[in-house]
Amino acid sequence: MDNFVVEVKGVSKVYGKTIKTVALHELNLGFKTGSFNAIIGESGSGKSTLLNIMGTLDRPTKGEVIINGVSTRNMSKGRLGDLRNETLGFVFQFHYLLPEFTALENVLMPYRIANGKADKHGQKRAKEILNLVGLEKVENNLATNMSGGQQQRTAIARALMNQPKIILADEPTGNLDSQTTDSIYQLFRKINQELGTTFIIITHDRRVAEKADRIVEILDGRISLDIVK
């Protein structure tokens, strides 16, 4: 058996009850630990659906998702929540920071969901991560008082807080200019190399995708291309 950190087996997703729209057709796909992957495809191809299913935010109509060697099929909502909190980090096109909290507090959020309090160890780690993403100067700014790039980097720092095995990113630079986009991808690569975190990134920027170790293209809910460099 391959050393997959995330694996989907025969996953289908059908929307609607009377008029059925098939978003994914019995997909089989696995990602190796520590790999840096890009998923590309046109809008509506099903790539976001796939990512959300891998992230246990959505449940497949058929098939199963195996994370860290454990099937998520029969897990309760609470157990799935714990799994996401411990193993997965999400970065979306929108930052989804809590505007009522500062950058530091936002980064600490996953830690507090797991542990309740933000103890010294957590505080220290959050500051280290903010340092890593280059935001130590604005850590006490409210999420609303930062630039788009800073907000997205805060969201990345938040995704890293609980040292997840996997980062799932859905068009993380979709709203950013090309310069910021570059710096974000450099950051992803750095984290991937330094911490060994697995990255699965959806993008439709070919330039970005080409920097990945593996490119998977989804077309109409099927894998149309799978290149490993």
Add this chain to the structure above:
Amino acid sequence: MKLAFDIALRFLKSSKGQTILIVLGIAIGVSVQIFIGSLITGLQKSLVDKTVGSASQITVSPKEDGDYILDPQAEIKTIKAANPAEIINLVAVTQGPAILKTSDQSTTIILRGFDWDAAQGIYKISDRMVKGELGTNENEVIIGQELSENLNVKIGDTIEMITPTGKMGQFLVTGYFDLQVKSLNESWVLTNADTAQIFLETGEGVSQIEMQVKDVFAADEIGMAVEKRLNDDNLVVTNWKEENAALLSGLSGQTASSLMIQVFVLISVVLGIASVLAISVVQKSRQIGILKAMGMHNPKASLVFLFQGFLLGILGAFVGIALGIGLSWSFATFVTNPDGSSLVPFYIDWVFIGVSAGIAVTASTLAALIPAIRVSKLDPMEVIKNG
């Protein structure tokens, strides 16, 4: 718990305008409750006090008219033992009707004689004296102010009284009293115990034993205890509640209507909180969605909104108590009788205020249940899909 509380607090702080609006809503509800509650309670207290505060609340008298209680001191001891904590101001009264004659007029009066010191408890005669002094010597009496005006009797005058049995006596008027009840001022002639007992020929006996109780509304229960203790078929025990049924039903009607007002105020407060918090769930759905995506469990996410309801309730209760007390105080201070005394005395019942505040906090928390349930049903996918 701590995280949910912190998030709730931050949500409330971040939308200050909305928070202030709900807090004010709750506060006004609480203040109306406290104001109406205090007003009604104060009104009832003063009404009851005016009605029976200076009258016998439980009366022990012989079953047959014209009979006397022959050993009043022994009976008083027995009565007191029935409930020593509650029964106060016991006094033995000797009374009987008589015709009062002046040189040119006559009228029917009731002559009442008691030990002045013992009667002070119920009737507070020395405070009610308008002029002159208590008649402490034999054949000295005091009369009501109205009676003195009607009959044109002055202090130092001698009046003549005739009992139904035809006994006649001469009495010196030593003072006027004002019991603030016109009918009593017109019909009562008060004197010391000895004078009444001799004139009415009761010997050592008295007509009735009167008393008050600390909790006036328990007069019926205490009356029953007294009756049991006395265990004497020749004596009857009456209490003010059976004699003032109309007043009591008026009071309970008032209590019921004030309760109704309070319940409806409460309902409107609850609806207000529930609807504002329901809107805030929509406003905060992005935050809730991402918290859930990051692994926050449904009950914890719901707790954020329950805490908001709880915090709003506490804030609203505090502001409401201040407002309510202020309102009651201004009503007592500025709404006055023509003589300057307040129409309804300022009255604070901390237990009632505590209960009102407790109800407000509980109701606010319960009102947050509806939004909390919506939160637990919110699927993070919806938020993430729709941006």
